[in-house]
Structure formats: C-alpha cells, structure tokens
Amino acid sequence: MRITEKQLKQIIREESQKALNEGGLEDTYTKKVSAYREALGQVGAAIAALQSAGVESEEIGDDPDIRSATLDLMEVQFTLRKFMNKIAALGRQ
Numbered sequence: 001m002r003i004t005e006k007q008l009k010q011i012i013r014e015e016s017q018k019a020l021n022e023g024g025l026e027d028t029y030t031k032k033v034s035a036y037r038e039a040l041g042q043v044g045a046a047i048a049a050l051q052s053a054g055v056e057s058e059e060i061g062d063d064p065d066i067r068s069a070t071l072d073l074m075e076v077q078f079t080l081r082k083f084m085n086k087i088a089a090l091g092r093q
Helices: 005-021 025-056 064-092
Strands: none
Touching: 005 025, 005 064, 025 064
16 A cells, blocks of 8 residues: 555644643643654665665665655654654653
8 A cells, every 4th residue: 555645644643743732731742743753663674674675775765755755754844853853842841
C-alpha cells in the first residue's frame, strides 16, 4: 500500500492535533515531545528500510520512486524535529 504525500501530511496533522488535545497543561508539553519523538523513530525506521532496500538491489536503488519516498520522509523528519524543538522550547518557558 502506498501513501501519497497528501495522505502523509493529513496523518501528521491529525497526530499533531491529537497530541495537542491530550493531557493536562503541565504534562502537555512532555506528552507532545514524546509523541514527536515516537513519530521521529518511526520515520527514521522507514528511511532506514528504504535505504537498505536500495543497497540490497541495484535495480531498487535506482528506482526514482524509492529515492523520492526517501527524500519525502527526510523532509517529514526535518519538520517533526522543528515542531518538537518548538514545543520543547515552549515547555521550558
């Protein structure tokens, strides 16, 4: 099953909103950061799987769809880190 970029962005939006709505005020920032860390771990695992698939087979490694998916996931990873850092900074205020 393939996930389109639009679907991935929607999933991220929904999970972000869910993280925002959970818990009391004191625990909110901690829970949000934890949720982003978990998401980062999953995205990192997906990137590693795509990269290892590219290493195992030359044909797959040259597949533009796999390269594109890897780059898209790296962009998601960067965005998640940025959000996580902003939330962590707000929690320290």
